[in-house]
Amino acid sequence: MFVTLDLFSALVDSRAGAAPVLADLAPEAVDGALLYDEWDTRSKATQRDRTDWVPFAEHCRAALAATWSTHGWPTDDSVALTDRLLASLPDWPLWPDVADALPRLSATHRVGVLSNVDDDLLARTRVAPLVAEADRLTSQRLRAYKPAPALYRRAVGAGVDVHVPASARDTRGALEAGLLVVRVARPGHRVDPAGPRPAHVVTDLHDLPAVLESLDVEA
Structure with missing residues (x-):
């Protein structure tokens, strides 16, 4: 079988793994678990709604940029921030x-x-x-x-x-x-x-x- x-x-x-990393990446003090929930919800939404296939890492980046934008944080470094988030995967x-x-x-x-x-x-x-x-x-x-x-x-x-x-x-x-x-x-x-x-x-x-x-x- x-x-x-x-x-x-x-x-x-994944929440336990990503939450502290996201909190560390955020430009101001924030609850990492809540930030993870925001990012994860947006990541799932773009995976569901986008009709063309793109790498999973791009869904992660788009979700991070949207989450950062909601908080009024700069998004021009979203690629580098996403790379740092995904670099932490071995620790999740x-x-x-x-x-x-x-x-x-x-x-x-x-x-x-x-x-x-x-x-x-x-x-x-x-x-x-x-x-x-x-x-x-x-x-x-x-x-x-x-x-x-x-x-x-x-x-x-x-x-x-x-x-x-x-x-x-x-x-x-x-x-x-x-x-x-x-x-x-x-x-x-x-x-x-x-x-x-x-x-x-x-x-x-x-x-x-x-x-x-x-x-x-x-x-």
Whole structure:
């Protein structure tokens, strides 16, 4: 069974990783967690709304520039600021269960990543050593961004059987595209109340193999 997980919600605590960096980059004192929420919301919006494909790093830059502009801060150095933000990716922490649970899962299943990210950025993260390069289904490779149905259809075409999201948009997007979903509940993430609800939810990735086994039996 080919099982993919989202990078920035299911595997990496991106808020914990990016918030202090954004606070340090800001030209005045600000709550880094709130600044992250502003930036992340704008980044997700441009990934959803932009019709032409551009690198994930450009979505990050556009979101940072828009966030800075809202605060009345200069945006002419948005490229350099984004480079500094993304340079911190190796320090963004994994959720506590990932380092142990993912290798255990890989012993019995093909495990990959299905995520909005550029190849080189994923390679910087702490997830990279845990997932084979060939099984990193990035938006760069699939030429689409969540929550577009095209990304999920192309993932199925690449052999994905089950996807494990955490965020609202990924859970809804995968379900509406017809993927089999096992959601991992993470702090700060929820299910979209306007969308379908996943039939299978775990709170720890160590519990995922048992759910996958039950799905395999049902199939």
